Amino acid sequence: MNHIRVGIVGLGRLGKIHATNIARNIPGATLQAACSIVEAELEFARNELGVEETYQTFEEMVDSPNVDAVCIVSPSGFHPEQIQLAMEKGLHVFCEKPIGLEIEDIEKTIEVIDNHPDQVFQLGFMRRYDESYQYAKKLVDDGELGELTVIRCYGIDPSSGLESFVKFAGASNSGGLFADMSIHDIDLVRWFSKKEVSRVWAMGKNAAYPELDQVNELETGAAMMQLEDQTMAILVAGRNAAHGYHVETELIGTKGMIRIAAVPEKNLVSVFNENGAVRPTSQNFPERFQQAFQNEMKEFISCIREKRQPEVSAYDGLQSTIVAKACQQSVDTKGLIEIES
Ligand code: NAI
Numbered sequence: 001m002n003h004i005r006v007g008i009v010g011l012g013r014l015g016k017i018h019a020t021n022i023a024r025n026i027p028g029a030t031l032q033a034a035c036s037i038v039e040a041e042l043e044f045a046r047n048e049l050g051v052e053e054t055y056q057t058f059e060e061m062v063d064s065p066n067v068d069a070v071c072i073v074s075p076s077g078f079h080p081e082q083i084q085l086a087m088e089k090g091l092h093v094f095c096e097k098p099i100g101l102e103i104e105d106i107e108k109t110i111e112v113i114d115n116h117p118d119q120v121f122q123l124g125f126m127r128r129y130d131e132s133y134q135y136a137k138k139l140v141d142d143g144e145l146g147e148l149t150v151i152r153c154y155g156i157d158p159s160s161g162l163e164s165f166v167k168f169a170g171a172s173n174s175g176g177l178f179a180d181m182s183i184h185d186i187d188l189v190r191w192f193s194k195k196e197v198s199r200v201w202a203m204g205k206n207a208a209y210p211e212l213d214q215v216n217e218l219e220t221g222a223a224m225m226q227l228e229d230q231t232m233a234i235l236v237a238g239r240n241a242a243h244g245y246h247v248e249t250e251l252i253g254t255k256g257m258i259r260i261a262a263v264p265e266k267n268l269v270s271v272f273n274e275n276g277a278v279r280p281t282s283q284n285f286p287e288r289f290q291q292a293f294q295n296e297m298k299e300f301i302s303c304i305r306e307k308r309q310p311e312v313s314a315y316d317g318l319q320s321t322i323v324a325k326a327c328q329q330s331v332d333t334k335g336l337i338e339i340e341s
Contacts, residue, residue, distance in 0.1 A: 003028055003029060003030040004028060004029050004030070004068050004069055004092075004301050004304050004305065005030050005032035005033075005066055005067055005068045005069070006022050006029055006030065006031055006032060006033075006067070006068070006069045006070065006071055007032055007033035007034065007035065007053070007055075007061045007062070007064065007067040007069070007070050007071070007091075008022065008031065008033070008034050008035070008045075008070070008071040008073060009034075009035040009036070009058050009061065009070065009071070009072050009073065009074045009078075009082060010035075010036065010072065010073035010074035010075070010096075011034060011036045011038070011041035011042070011044065011045060011073075012036075012041070012073070013286075014073050014096065014285075014286075015036070015041075015073035015074075016041075016044070017286050017293055018071050018073055018293065018297065019031055019034060019045060019049055019051075019071075020049065021293060021294050021297050022071065022297060023049040023050065023051070024049075025294050025297075026294065026297050026298055026301055027298070027301070028301050028302075028305060029297070029301045031045075031049055031050075031051055032051070032052060032053060032064075032066050032067055032068075033051065033052070033053035033054065033055060033061050033064055033066070033067050034049075034051045034053075034054050034055070034061075035054070035055040035056070035057065035058050035060075035061040036054075036056075037056060042054040042055075042056075052066075053066065053067075058074070058078075058082050058085065059085065062085055062086050062089045062091060063089070067091060068091065068092065068304070069091055069092035069093065069094065069120070069300075069304060070082075070086045070091050070092075070093055070094070071094045071095075071297075071300075072086070072093065072094065072095040072096060073096050075173070076096075076097075076098050076100070076101055076173070076174065076175050076179070076180070077100075077101055077173050077175075079095050079096070079098070079099055079100050079109075080099070080100040080102075080105035080106060080108065080109040081105075082095070083095050083099070083109050083112070083113070083121070084108070084109055084112045087112050087113055087115075087116045087119060087121070088112065088116075090116075090119065091119065092119050092120040092121070092300075092303075092304050093113075093119070093120070093121050093122070094122045094124065094296075094297070094300045095121075095122075095123055095124065095317075096123075096124040097123060097124045097125055097183050097184065097187075097317070097320075098175060098179050098180075098183050098317060098320065098321050098324070099123055099314060099317030099318065099321060100317070100321065101173065101175045101179060101321070103318070103321065103322060103325070106314075106317065106318045106321060107318065109314065110314045110315065110318060113314050118307075120300065120303045120304050120308075120309060120310065121309070121310075121313070121314055122296070122299070122300045122303065122310040122312055123312045123313070123314065123316060123317045124296065124312075125184065125187045125191075125296075125312045125316065125320075126289050126292040126293050126295075126296045127184055127187070127188060127247075127289070127292060128187070128188075128191060128296075128311065128312060129292045129295035129296040129299065130289060130291065130292040130295075131291065131292075132260050132261065133188070133249075133260060133292075136192075136249070136251065136258055136260050137191065137192065139258060140192050140251060140253075140258075143255075144253075144255065144256065145251055145252075145253025145254070145255055145256050145257065145258065146253040146254030146255030146256070147253055147254045148192065148193055148231050148251060148252070148253045149231060149232065149252050149253060149254065150231070150232045150233070150234065150250075150251075150252040151188075151189050151192060151193065151231065151232070151233045151234070151249070151250070151251055151252075152233070152234045152235075152249070152250040152252075153182075153185035153188060153189065153233070153234070153235045153236070153248070153249050153250075154235075154236045154237075154246055154247065154248040154249075155181050155182060155184055155185050155235070155236070155237050155238075155246075155247050156220075156236065156237065156238040156239070156240070156241040156245075156246040156247075157181065157238065157239045157240075157241065157245060157285075158241050158243075158244050158245050158283060158284060159208070159239075159240045159241060159242050160283070161239065161284070162208065162209060162219070162239050162240055165217075165239055166209050166211060166212060166215075169212065169215040169217045174217070175324070176216075176217065176218065176324075176328050177204065177217065177218040177219075177221045177237050177238075177239070177328075178202065178221060178223070178237065178324040178325075178327035178328050178331075179321060179324040179325065179328065181237040181238075181239075182221070182223065182235050182237040182324055182327060183320050183321070183324050184247075185235050185237070185249070186235070186320045186323045186324055187312075187316060187320045188249060189225070189227070189233045189235075190316065190319060190320065191316075192251060193227055193229075193231050193233075195227040195228050195229050195231060196227065196228050196319065196339075196341060197225050197226070197227055197228075197233070197323045197326075197339055198225075198226050198227060198228050198338070198339055198341070199225065199226050199336055199337060199338050199339060200223050200224070200225045200226075200323065200326045200327050200330050200336075200337050200339070201223065201224050201225075201330055201335075201336045201337070202221060202222065202223035202224075202326075202327040202328070202330040202331050203221065203222060203223075203330070203331055203334075204218035204219075204220060204221035204222070204331050205218075205219070205220050205221075206218060206219045206220075207219065207220070207240075208240045209240075218237075218331070219238060219239050219240050220236070220237070220238040220239070220240060221235075221236075221237045221238070221327070221331065222234070222235065222236050222237075223235040223237075223327045223330070225323070228341065235327075243264075243281050244264060244266075244281035244282050244283045244284075245264060245281070245282045245283055245284050245285060245287070245288055246264050246281075247261060247264060247282075247288060248260065248261050248262055248264065249261070250262075263279055263281070264281045264282045264288065265279050265280070265281060265282070266279075266280040266281055266282050266283070266287070267280070296312075322339060323339065326339050
């Protein structure tokens, strides 16, 4: 079978990673086209990755007769319209999280996806493709923990990124802390428990950068949730981890508990020096999830070649955004939010 020819939109922080993977690390895929509004990024695609076709608009790229699939890594607000357009052009679609920022847009997008069942759609919940999360999932599914009672998740970005986040927060709508960051944890809660969230109570505090108040963003947020079977979930999301990139998950069940990355270790090295015994930590998402980003893209290409749909669906995108928005609503109204099933 010929290579799947992929066109990518967005060559920013994450787009460059996906583009490089598709060009170099994903068997059966070719990075055929790239689209960005930044000319220097298109030059990078041409010069560093050998991309033949570069475009300034997504509309032009999806009109190329040489593109079979698109990888959408543009700012989150563009996702629904770009998914719909690509689907209507007959292309397979990989889209970064969140699937969208507004429920109405997402529901319309799902309708379009459902109308094209022979085209693959995959959402970028890459943690499901991380080796440690897959190992933990198997333990949970095999009943090693018994019945789940509590899931605790931390998703905290490094403080090194906070200053630039503060600078650009006004310019690009991330959807807020819960839609931007906790969405991964919300997906993990649903994935591990196989249950939906019934009610949430969330709050937040801006301490290191109070100016985030002005752009309506949170530096640290916390949410408590009850799932439909009364399992509890506790989420902490933030943008100010002094030691690096902290993604940690704990699952407590009737027969035991597990922790994934309780210390977000960079590797197996310990450094012994004047600071004591030091375990270096992951510094950012590209480092921590490097393999997961490749695994999810391999799965996308395999699904196209094998004519099947991946495990992560547009419905998972809808449900996680519903919960993330409920968290934001809870912060805004200072109240408990019930989520309709
Ligand atoms: P970024 O701001 O670094 O890059 C955005 C890119 O989109 C730039 O190349 C920009 O030129 C391009 N762009 C903006 N408007 C455009 C338009 N109208 N047409 C074509 N291109 C346009 O953003 P970043 O951090 O790379 O995030 C992109 C997406 O990836 C977001 O949806 C974000 O939520 C998601 N993301 C997911 C992560 C994960 O852990 N799975 C991690 C980081 C981001």
